[in-house]
Amino acid sequence: MTLEERVSTTIEAMGSKDRSWRFWFTVPIYPYSQRRTIRTEVLPNTIWTFEQLQGIFYVVVPIRMTVVKLSGSGLLVYAPVAPTEECIDLVNELVAIHGDVKFIILPTVSGLEHKVFVGPFARKFPQAQVWIAPDQWSFPVNLPLSWIGFPSDRTHILPADSRQTPFGDEFDYAILGTLLISSNLANFSGRGQFAEVAFLHRRSRTLLVTDTIVSLPSAPPPILELEPYPLLFHARDRASEPIVDTPANRLKGWQRICLFALYFQPSVLATRNWLQTFGDAITAPDRSHQSYFGLYPFDWQPNWQQTFTDTRDRGRLFVAPILQTLILNRAPQQTIAWVDRIVQWDFDRIIPCHFDAPVVATPQAFRAAFSFLECGSTPTQLPATDMQLLQQIDRQLVWLRLIVAAKDKI
Template identity: 60%
Template structure:
């Protein structure tokens, strides 16, 4: 039923798919870990947003990075509650990701027995407000202890806090969790892997995929798996680079002329406006980004955030890489990802002047991503620095 997918507070973060959000639950470790995928995006640039649920050894559930608590989502969680016990802990593992923060309060109210733990140094803009004013339940919301051994779930989880990186108006931080028994690392935004095929949650409504599979406004794109794949790969380039080097923007006059030629002109397809023109070799840019499914840090984080604190980030990555894990579940793009600790560590080699390839620690051909695809992101970075909005980037270590 449509009401099953309803998210009435969509206006708190007015992005696609607004007030109607589907949920897909997937068991990734038998009777132990489940992922809950929903969708988010702007201008049909849609990617998964993911919550992870872990069964506790003593009974009950821990939830990492909640998604929108639609009736469907809560019903799927309650099916696990019936079998494995109440939701005991809800984790907000970021301080800057509004797409994660906005759901925690409403989600927590659906499980009144749960304790909420949030990453340290939470902030809000334009004013720093108390957590209770941001919708987090008063009396059962706590800051994650800096020492993970002090957390009530320390027997089953370790965690590492990448502490607040100063970004001027705000800051960036992330907390990754290690579920020891299943050797699974839970991360929010810090690393990703891009699948070649569109994820299942994106395929429930293929319109965004087919929209971006077009080469021009007048195209009528058949709903085939090849076209869905093409749309997804272009969406991935949009989402991670904003404007990759293989994308040209159509001028205003041509844009309007093309719109009049579009076979459909409605709000759904932005009245025929399609300002994008992909170069013939765009596929090579996607292949370089994906790197056969390797683990990497998103270009936006590389260019605008982590380069403000390269040494602290490397030190943190070294700590995480000292753990014993075999799988990584990020909140976006692909999951679960088969990965070893050294592969996690090598994802941060872009912060180093001389990555330790000669020591056999890193696989070859991992970095760098194509420099030309970073052009727009670097222009944004320079502009923000010149205006004094963000601090200067630091040299690689």
Template identity: 60%
Template sequence: MDTQGQSTSPFAINAKDWSWKLWPLFPIYPYGQRRSLLQEVVKDTIWTIDQVQGIFYVVVPIRMTIVRLEAGGLLVYAPVAPTVGCIRLMRDLEAKHGPVKYIILPTASGLEHKVFVGPFARHFPQAQVYVAPSQWSFPLNLPLSWLGFPLGRTQPIPADPKDAPFANEFDYAVLGPIGLGLGKFEEVALFHRRSRTLLVTDSVVSIPNDPPAVVQLDPYPLLFHAKDSADQVVDDTPANRRKGWHRIALFAFFFRPSVLDVVQFGDVLRNAKTASDRSRKGYFGFFPFKWKPNWEASFQALHSGGRLFVAPVLQKLILNRAPQETLDWATSVAGWDFQRIVPCHLDAPVQADWRQFRQAFAFLEKFPLVSDTLPQQDFEFLQELNEGLTRRGITPPEREKV
């Protein structure tokens, strides 16, 4: 169930509860205002707190997961921005279930996750911080303490899961590090045995047909992308919110899907003069989008009933650099008896088992037992980007499928 107390209501809350003053560290929408939405996933055991993030109103959920430990206390996986509202939700959980004991940063490359860990950990000075082992920063590879991580209580997650202080309740497996030239990709999948729940960061996702609840707290981005032209006025209806969400999903996964026409810059400027919203919030009427008539079919192929899949950017730019290592990791994770998956983005919880998880990585196999690929025409821009990065020596070449 969704829990919208005083800290999550868009009306009954002071805007100071949303304030995130450190937004210049990661300057993307919604900048200095981040609302938090609490959801109970497993009664009295697992909760999530969602916020939103995006560029040019392409907004998607970013999520942290909180697990109640059997001996008392809490484990936090992938913290979000510790706004006043977010911390209030955490204090409520602590009052019922004990203090935060462990904070997990499950990625080495995801700045949208890494940037919040230090500020979040300062609110819980007794918690131990465990991070994916191959941390790095750009342009200088700095010590974690210089990046705001608490000195003396931050350490890499142990190589052997049996050595972790929470080993009696959790298993985990580390994907990577996968070399990407400038940095490395790494992810820690965490399995909570008692609730049969798998926590992942970016490796797999599922797209809901309706906009997630946290995205609907402020519908402006949804209605912005529901427009067909700069001068159109879009009513706030469930159908228009859904239309905007479907287009946002196509943007988020393909950057430039095949069902989107490129609008000439001169036309964009001319259309801005008659735009329905020429305010700063409306980007001064700047609306460079023109969708083809068949765009909805492209979303439905991507959605496909809410299936589990690997995001296209990971398929084309990251995991194809290490297909065997990725498949070995996916097979290892598939050995756990989970019945739901909680990713850090898009839909959650996703009712899925080891078969559906392992099948999501079939794109790395030459001869998959079951073919379930995403619409390949929408991969054209990502393929061009992949080839360009390799040609310029920015990233290593992709390897052959296994």
């Protein structure tokens, strides 16, 4: 399917509704107070995704909420996004056809960009029950759930057994965590903990995950095609180059954004010294605040596209690099046990909260993505040179005793 066909078939309603998010300062990242939402029907009359954008320095990727129709009547919402007027209107269009939002799921404890929306979203649907991953925390002080926006009279902790929930006849779920990443940070408001809850919708054979698994699309997602400036910003090689909107530049910008988002500083990127960066900014054709006053401190090596191709590897599933190097390798046995439980389920598509979705995938492909945690396995590795910065950060944080050391592979 071409990009044009993707855009025309997935965007159901754009409208002219209010896209403002007045609590943007709680997570002050792009696009700040204006958040466009697009709704995509993944499975007719059964599953829909709602996408918005988020990022820093125009390194923007989709953040995704999934809505599933319950048998009979009603909707379950997995990982809410910002409840702008546009977003809520798009949800209410489904409510009018399929019944009320009955359940709202927060499947993580460490993803601030996910949990900050749950309380405001729940207030838009006052009859919905809120179910959240165990061991939630807040910063800088660990406050009661009701103090950080969760409605006290209808918020519940997800139990280990999904059969104990009112949606257990339609969904299985498996809780990864709570993983202790740092004992020092955990003692200070729980910031040293990680957890994720994967949901299986049995009837549609669909697996919902948050951050652990991703797949890179070859082309920019439709929501970025509607707001292409970040793509065009990163398509340049120098600050002196003008912003030019072409299909080739959109594709080039997307591929570079993926490398930024995954590796922070991929091996094919060299940062320019600030004296040279400020000098280049003087000659930039656009020195407005939108273009960061002409600042563009990046030098891409000629082979950068090969790094994207190697990372994407035809859209295969993989664990995000930061989770490979800083999180999941702290608890390999616990993680593999979680994975082994999930691969017992029957699913043929996965919907992550970021990058591509839905991803056609088998339980075997899901299992293979975690083989980096096992001795004697031959995992499909991410480019080793691009993992070096994250590995260096890992060593420094361990040396500073801010995180615990990685454990041996199982």
